[in-house]
Amino acid sequence: MAFVAPKETYSGKVFEVTIGADKTAVFGGENVLPFYSFEGNVPHKPVIAYEIQDVPPEDWPETVKNVYEGVSGDPVTWAKYCQDKLNAQAIALRLVGTHPDRENRSSEDAAKTVKDVLSAINVPLIILGSNHIEKDSSVLVAVSEAAKGKNCIIGKAQEGNYKTIAAAAMANNHKLIAMSELDINLSKQLNILITQMGFDKERLITDPMCSALGYGLEYTYSVMERIRLAALAQNDATMQPPMLADVGMYVWKIKETQASEADLPMWGSLKERGIAWETVTAGSLLISGAEFLIMRHPEAIAAVEKFIEELM
Amino acid sequence: MALTGVEIFKLLPKTNCKKCGHPTCLAFAMKLAQRQASLDACPDVSEEAKKILGEASAPPIRSIAFGSGDKAVKMGEENVLFRHEKKFVNPCAFAVELKDSMSDDEINKIVDNVINSEIDRVGQKLRIDAICITNTSGDAGKFESVVKAVSANAPAVSLILSTSNPQAAEAALKAVADKKPILYGADESNADAMAAIAKNNKVILGIIAKGLDALTALTEKIKGLGVEDMVIDSGARTAKEILEANTYIRRAAIKKNFKALGYPVITFAQRDDKMLETLIATLGVTKYSSIVVLSSIEKWKDLALFTLRQNIYTDPQVPMQVEQKIYKIGETTADAPLTITTNFSLTYFIVSGEIENSKVPTRLAVMDCEGLSVLTAWAAGKFTASKIAQFIQESGIENEVAKKELIIPGYVAILSGAIEDKLPGWKVVVGPREANGLPAFLRARA
Numbered sequence: 001m002a003f004v005a006p007k008e009t010y011s012g013k014v015f016e017v018t019i020g021a022d023k024t025a026v027f028g029g030e031n032v033l034p035f036y037s038f039e040g041n042v043p044h045k046p047v048i049a050y051e052i053q054d055v056p057p058e059d060w061p062e063t064v065k066n067v068y069e070g071v072s073g074d075p076v077t078w079a080k081y082c083q084d085k086l087n088a089q090a091i092a093l094r095l096v097g098t099h100p101d102r103e104n105r106s107s108e109d110a111a112k113t114v115k116d117v118l119s120a121i122n123v124p125l126i127i128l129g130s131n132h133i134e135k136d137s138s139v140l141v142a143v144s145e146a147a148k149g150k151n152c153i154i155g156k157a158q159e160g161n162y163k164t165i166a167a168a169a170m171a172n173n174h175k176l177i178a179m180s181e182l183d184i185n186l187s188k189q190l191n192i193l194i195t196q197m198g199f200d201k202e203r204l205i206t207d208p209m210c211s212a213l214g215y216g217l218e219y220t221y222s223v224m225e226r227i228r229l230a231a232l233a234q235n236d237a238t239m240q241p242p243m244l245a246d247v248g249m250y251v252w253k254i255k256e257t258q259a260s261e262a263d264l265p266m267w268g269s270l271k272e273r274g275i276a277w278e279t280v281t282a283g284s285l286l287i288s289g290a291e292f293l294i295m296r297h298p299e300a301i302a303a304v305e306k307f308i309e310e311l312m
Numbered sequence: 313m314a315l316t317g318v319e320i321f322k323l324l325p326k327t328n329c330k331k332c333g334h335p336t337c338l339a340f341a342m343k344l345a346q347r348q349a350s351l352d353a354c355p356d357v358s359e360e361a362k363k364i365l366g367e368a369s370a371p372p373i374r375s376i377a378f379g380s381g382d383k384a385v386k387m388g389e390e391n392v393l394f395r396h397e398k399k400f401v402n403p404c405a406f407a408v409e410l411k412d413s414m415s416d417d418e419i420n421k422i423v424d425n426v427i428n429s430e431i432d433r434v435g436q437k438l439r440i441d442a443i444c445i446t447n448t449s450g451d452a453g454k455f456e457s458v459v460k461a462v463s464a465n466a467p468a469v470s471l472i473l474s475t476s477n478p479q480a481a482e483a484a485l486k487a488v489a490d491k492k493p494i495l496y497g498a499d500e501s502n503a504d505a506m507a508a509i510a511k512n513n514k515v516i517l518g519i520i521a522k523g524l525d526a527l528t529a530l531t532e533k534i535k536g537l538g539v540e541d542m543v544i545d546s547g548a549r550t551a552k553e554i555l556e557a558n559t560y561i562r563r564a565a566i567k568k569n570f571k572a573l574g575y576p577v578i579t580f581a582q583r584d585d586k587m588l589e590t591l592i593a594t595l596g597v598t599k600y601s602s603i604v605v606l607s608s609i610e611k612w613k614d615l616a617l618f619t620l621r622q623n624i625y626t627d628p629q630v631p632m633q634v635e636q637k638i639y640k641i642g643e644t645t646a647d648a649p650l651t652i653t654t655n656f657s658l659t660y661f662i663v664s665g666e667i668e669n670s671k672v673p674t675r676l677a678v679m680d681c682e683g684l685s686v687l688t689a690w691a692a693g694k695f696t697a698s699k700i701a702q703f704i705q706e707s708g709i710e711n712e713v714a715k716k717e718l719i720i721p722g723y724v725a726i727l728s729g730a731i732e733d734k735l736p737g738w739k740v741v742v743g744p745r746e747a748n749g750l751p752a753f754l755r756a757r758a
Contacts, residue, residue: 001528006564036555037552217623219658221395222628225395266611268612268614287594287595304591307591310552310592
């Protein structure tokens, strides 16, 4: 019996999203499963943003903290280093210092940091809060205004604070990350709630919540696959925004990226182990459907970019 | 296509003799259709029916055991394309390449690394499953001696013998045929000879053809020569080619019941760049390879890939559980706080991760709630005051702690009074509702 390629075509398509004002980056737009260019159209590569912070990364493990030694004391220097020396396509500024349990920096301070970073770089900027529901709803409003006209991504809007954040992103013409917790129905519901406010669904980015390899990765992996299938096979427009995998912050806090080889000889070299952890987490989430990634270690990013080249 | 119960019934003797253990032939047919019974149970079925039913009832991807003894791995038998539909059945095997042109030192090092690769993770023993010995030297005698030496040094490890030279294959197989290795290297030029060797030695044949049309023709030819157990290689080597070939093979087998490609897939992931190789292996694990061959194994790479394989091959319908016990996180002393949560693995990972982040040495009591998260376990009556009290009492932890104080998840604050009633002398403290509140909570108390 002769082989006939069992091609599958879909009626749905992932929205194409362009970010940035000077230099831009584009992702999404495919009408097939991730990298299935043999049966459809995959117009853009996934985009990886380098993660930086408004405060020095004292809580990052050595392997990734050392890379930014000398530049990470100041977000502007750090951002320029990522853009100019590491050729970052995009930069994700996490305002972790605004968290009440951390430095509790004010919205005004955060807005100033954003303005300073924006004036120093020309690649797209992603502006992330500290994942504190109440504080984010004031901080992200202030930074949205400060970044007006720069076509940034603002995040993350969650069930408890999406109204103010979505309104601010809309008023200042930004893209918006909608995050829910590892459940396709919650994800769909949040996208619907945000679009019901008048927010254009083609300006959304879905974050189904990342998990690190070994720490629930399979949940993120399958939720992403299901969201992508809903977008393509069922042509469900609420599931058609591109997806984010916020890899770095989930990977660089677990034991496997911190425990020394002296303590756990079976686990091998700490440096390679940490980089591999971020690399494999990112790689598997690309396969399951992420079009946009936020990562920390340049060697992990370089490996994942080579992988993307080979897949395209 | 798989047959329905009624179609199967028509081929059975219809005697309702009950010898198969089912009350009627129809009942047996229904079980056969659901793949819950084997046709061997019917002593009276005709040869013709056996042939038709055997072909139709075989799993879409042939089930093959690779290797022998307790380290043998099962391959094939997959039923779905996406893991959320149903569990992926047989975890992909990892093999490391060993070239017969390597020095004895290099060879011994690889063999040692494979033997010592076993790691325990969440109660499962994970290891590099096989060594792929490649006849790089082109010398049949050299190949045979290396295969013999490796087999002697690592008797329990499964082997892939990679050569396209039938003489080399024949000689090397003599020593190891009883271990059910894979003989990899049958192609269009040597198919007859290799098929005969595989058949005579009862080993699995690894076949390679460029592209899926040629591969289809070759598996059909080799099956016609009497070889049933095959692993297949379409020649795909780049990530893009592997994704396309593996997807088409899996879809053809499962959705079209296309038998000529219904075999386990072997993927060669070797790269000079170790991180990139790890990613190609990631692609193999997530997208349908049954064997992934690596160029080297380092402990960090093994750990990442074993963990990925475990994640992808868990049953999405059965929550992963961790063992019930009191875990010590950090250098705990008698003064370290004691917290409690349920044994859903995700709950455990998140809670223990946040405790580690807090840098406050803490005891975490993980209670068996059949893998449910805190709120679900509470709602299901598995995380109740009396069960928590019983667990704490039986654990004997009260002899190890300076202060009899138990921190419970904020979501079950309602239980605090009842636990205190049932645990005389203990004080219950209500912790944060979400794990991400733990670092601040623990630091404030330290």
